[in-house]
Amino acid sequence: MSNVRTMQVNRVNPRNSLNKAWLKVKPERAAIEIFKKNLSFLLNNINESETEDAIRIEESM
Template identity: 55%
Template sequence: MTEKYLKPKQALKKAYLKVKPNRNAIEQFKGNLIRLIDHINEAESEEFHKNLVINF
């Protein structure tokens, strides 16, 4: 089985490509992503990490 990689333009619906995020939204996303990564604990269960992603 070969893996097929898509570019973001190919993977997203056309309507989403028209939406331009503002700088504040990008910075907020980056901050939340950093917090999510900081809370990852490899000793914890999948359920623990699932809850982190839900809150993200």
């Protein structure tokens, strides 16, 4: 028997997932641009051959 788990993705509209108070906050354009830059950096540096289990093994050493 395999011990593999699959992730189930549930798409939720941001308006439905956020607290109503946060919907009133207007983010600054500079903060959005920094977020986009950092997100792009993280996505481009994903090592698809690395698994979560491999990371746990490295941390325990």
